[in-house]
Amino acid sequence: ALRLISDTARILSVLLMIRRLRFKRNGNNVSIKTQEFFCIVYLTRYSADSADFDLNYSLYNAFIIIFCITSSIYILYISDNVRYNTLLNKNEDISRHSFILVPSAIAAYVHLKFFNPGYLNDIFEYLWTLSIILDACAMIPQALIIHRKRCNVDEGIRLYCFFQFSYRFVYIFDWIFLDAYDEPYRHCNLVHSFGVIRCLIIALPWLWKYFEIDSFHLAVGELPLVAAEALLDRNDDMQEVDH
Secondary structure (H helix, E strand, C coil), X not given: CHHHHHHHHHHHHHHHHHHHHHHCCCCCCCCHHHHHHHHHHHHHHHHHHHHHCCCCXXXXXXXXXXXXXXXXXXXXXXXXXXXXXXXXXXXXXXXXXXXXXXXXXXXXXXXXXXXXXXXXXXHHHHHHHHHXXXXXXXXXXXXXXXXXXXXXXXXXXXXXXXXXHHHHHHHHHHHHHHHHHCCCCXXXXXXXXXXXXXXXXXXXXXXXXXXXXXXXXXXXXXXXXHHHHHHHHHHXXXXXXXX
16 A cells, blocks of 8 residues: 555656646756656666566556656656757756766665675666666755755645655655565665655755754844843943943
8 A cells, every 4th residue: 555655656746747848838947857867767777677577477567667667758758849848947957967877876886796796797786776876866956956946946846846755755664564564575775775865855955944944043033142141241341341
């Protein structure tokens, strides 16, 4: 049930993005680099999974794979189409691909080398590991746009981020449940760790704004006390001079 809720949230986030770009023709505050990273994630992950995928095992998995790959490619097609790409503010989407792809590729290699050396020369295992790490970092360009706007984005972008956050957040509880009650379940620290990182990246712009405002209010609230203490100190100094 938790996995179904999680995958539903992911599907809704994708449909929201398609509706925004294709039908509303609104590319404001949208990071196409994030969508490009998601496309890479799905192609690498499911190409790795296809090596030992059994269609008879799960038609549901087949549906998720087909939906994720085709929808991510379609989103990129819309964004690159002449009729729609003028709606994207590319000056806001300034994150470089190399700043995310290169560290992710290196991290995937390091993980296999030190934690799973038996699969170091397995290209499919490397692609799967890369997809897990890149999936956590894919929302960084979108999060940076939101941060630069100080979270002043429209409801559509907020809802998209909410569903993207919910997708992994619910999965975390599913992993905990399986780890506790499903004995054959194989605990994967890589997936769990980067699942948490993904949630933090999505929530970071709003957390940053909340604590920034909270710190500002705290500082403003202390100003009267600081001013009163300074005034009392000044009066004491004046009284000492008079004596």
